[in-house]
Amino acid sequence: MNNTILSITIALIFGIGTFLMLRRDIVKVIIGLSLISHAVNLLIVSTGVFDGEKAPIISNGHHDSSSGIIFTDKLSDGIFAPIVPSGMEVHFVDPLVQALVLTAIVISLATTAFILILAYRIHEEYGTTDIRKLRRLRG
Amino acid sequence: MNIQEHLPILLVATPILMSALMIMLRSRPTFQKTLNIIVSASLLLMSIILLLQVWNSGIQVYEVGEWGKYGIMLVADLLGSGMVVLSSGISLLALIYSLDYIEGKSLNTTYHSLFNLLVAGLNGTFLTGDIFNMFVFFEILLLSSCGLVVASENGGVTKISDKMEATFKYLILNIIGSMLMLVAVASLYATVGTLNMADLSVKISALSDAGTLPWHIYFIALLFLIVFGNKAAIFPLHYWLPDVHPTAPSPISAMLSGVMIKVGAYGILRVYFLVFKDALFLLQPIIILLALITIAIGAIAAVGQKDVKRLLAYSSVSQIGYVFLGIGMGTAYALTASLVYLVNHAIAKSMLFLTSGGIIHHAGTRDMHQMGGMVKSAPLMSSMFLIGAMSIAGLPPLGGFIAKFVLFDAAMLGEYYLPLLIGFAFAVFTIFYMFRAWLLMFWGETRDSDKYGPYSSHGLSPMITVPIIILAAAVLILGVYSEPLIALSSEIANQLLDPQPYINAVLGGSVR
Structure with missing residues (x-):
């Protein structure tokens, strides 16, 4: 039962993230990206075993x-x-997936920080957050 | 302590430490530049020593923290250490070039630091034996290259808003690629229960022999095709490359086009031929199909370009298709051809991007229609661009000819007649668009030199010309004396097709 709810949650977050990424507003795109990264993190954690209460020491x-x-x-x-x-x-509980998720969280923090600053600079340069206006490069 | 055993970790750790140090040294630019060149040169030296060691005494394994296969392992086999030599060489030359090319303010603050991170990411990707660690190094590569793309060059030919737009596209698409890679890695871990690539290979082939290979392994393999295809700009995922590579400053374009897109080809070679060798029969037709479409699209789009760097970027798309064509055919000879092609394209294309930087420096514009007659005012750049164009187009006696010859020979022997025909037809396109660019820029009427930008009188310093000349010499040498490269490539291809020595080297030491 728990696993079903977890799978549905992960799928829903993926879906919402993908929906937001297809919006026109840059900020919504970035929120969509971070939602997708959270969904991936949940997916990784869910590959470990959940029901345990002991520390994984043999x-x-x-x-x-x-x-x-x-x-x-x-x-x-x-x-x-x-x-x-x-x-x-x-x-x-499998300890390795938790180490993996920590790494993935740190990495997604760095990318989100970078992309937010980039969005701010794009807003300064273009005066808009509409992603359809970003089409000066073509050919 | 024997320093030679520690070469793999030194190749990764030195640039990471240097990148932290360079930030602290930003008030002393001269010292910073000298130190970075020394570090880059010593990295090249170390990588050559590592390649020689691996060539003489077999695969070298470095267990970080001595955790065996449960921890991170750095594995230097011929493919990995060869790629490290290639990337270290190109990055040293690009670094020397950028000292005069990048604007002083941007150069002294973050450029050296990010450049070292890029080198660390490249070396780490090529040397790691752990698939999650490969993801981490991909992210290091991605973020540092984004920072480098927005670095501004002298003269300001590319507007900063264009750089922002290109970086945004690049970042979004590559983050999606990274997320897919995480999904694939997590599914692989959930299925097989390990992340070490040699261990994965053993377990997946054991499952396959027992006939209990789960069907979703094939889907994971396809996800990896998307991930690495995104890095390498294969057909449905190629559209970010022609925006990003031209807007980056020229030495970074050389790094991106010369080495970064080869990371995708390396990933396919490493992961598919080691881990998913039981799924290869399914994937190889897909790779060949995508490679052919990539060749066609890149070549057709390159014909109509008026921006010189955009033309070179589309040419990169087309040429990486040839590398993937060799990978898709999958015989030992075809893999040899693909590796020879990869090396030759890396050297020739990075040289062409560096040369285009010199041309832009001289003309003050990237539009080829506004140039013309520069064969008189920039004779060195014209001859160097001609050498590069001839190599990319595959004319003897340059490296590109050997690469195309070996590849088409492999296609002929493997009886892939239709791919051979398509590849050959678009090789003719390559000759057309490279020489169209050369004629537009260097022949024809001489434009009034007043129209050229303020930097045309600045002249080209040795820091810009020497790396170009060294790379041109390498292109010529690889064309005239190509036996060592072909011998190395065929040895690498044999190692790829028979991964047992790699597996033994990695798993032999761990008894836990």
């Missing part, structure tokens, strides 16, 4: 023998970690 070796979860790859046997036996819930 304490007792590579095999959690009590639960049967396998954490290491063994390609000769065709094992891709992590493998969770059926009927078991995973109580770990």
Whole structure:
């Protein structure tokens, strides 16, 4: 249930972002871009596991023998970690996706700051925020 | 401590540190310039040493933080280190050129810093072995190149509002490309559970052998085609390039057209031939089709241009199509041809953009119809532009001839007759539009030199002419003595088609 709501939310944010990016106003385009970047961030987080309450620290070796979860790859046997036996819930959150999302957030902060300043300078040069007026380059 | 082991990280870390240092040194412009040239030259030296090391003793892997395949790895194989040599060489020459070309105020404040970030982004993209890290370096490349496009040049030929407009288009389109790349990377991670490219390759081929390859892997591969096609300006995504490359100052145009659009070709080569080699059968016809349309559109649009840099930009669109044609054919010989083409086009096109900067400096305008008869007043620029035009058009004895010859030979051997025919037809177009530009600018009536801008009397300093002459010499040498480049390219092509040494080198050390 949770996953369905999450997927619909991500899809809605993508949709709203795309809609805003097709507007004429530069500021709306920029808001659309940052909405899309938020949607992507949500998508990345959602690839980790959500239901966990424990910190992702493997304490007792590579095999959690009590639960049967396998954490290491063994390609000769065709094992891709992590493998969770059926009927078991995973109580770990994947820490890597959170690191990825932090990086992505910082990057989208930098690009948004740059593009807002660029929009301000465009407003100064052209005297408009209508994106259809930005067509001096052609040929 | 053995310094040679640390070359991959030094090639990335030095320019990043320098970019911070250059901001602090902005009150001492002379020291800043000297330091930047020394750093750039030493980066070129380091990259050549790295290439020689990789050539002699195999793929070199550098684990940042010693996390094994779970952390970031820098992998210097022949493709990556070769691209680093190419980009370091062009960036050193472009930097020397820009010291006299860029306006003093813009040069002393942020230019050096952003230029170093651009170099760091290029080196990082070519050396990284981690697909998310590649995204991060793409963003570094994007933001630093945006800052460099709006840098103003001496004489003010390009209006600042044009630069703003071009940068806005470039930024919006490339951010969308980056978002798509993030979506693709996240889906890949959710499917396979790793981000290391060698590990991805092993796991995807294991899944494929077991017959359980999920169907959405093909969609992820297509998303990567959009991402890298956007970087390389392939047909449906090419329309930002003719706005951005001409409005940038000439040394930056040389960097963008010479190296930045090759990043897309590099990404296709790296990601497709390593990670998605099981999906290649589906992608190669698409790449060939897009490459042919790109060749046609670029060449046809270049014929009608009156702005010299816009013509060169459309020519870049057309020429990158030839590189992708070789990638699409996908045999070892075709990949060799495509790499030879890539190197030759990078050198010839960056030289042409630097030369066009000299021409604009002399004439004070970018409109070719207002120039004319400059063969007398600017003999050096006319001969250099002729060399570049001949190389792009593929006339012997210059590098472009060897590149086109090898590519068409590969198409003939691979029995791709229709692509060969189309490619050949538009190679004739290339000759036409390059020589039309040369005739318009350098022959015909001599215009009154009073009409030329205020900088025509300034003359061309050695800082502008020497990089152009070095690149022209490289174009000529690659045409006359091309065996080393072809040998290197065919070795790279073999490594691409058989990624097992790469995978062994990357995954061999990690026992966690």
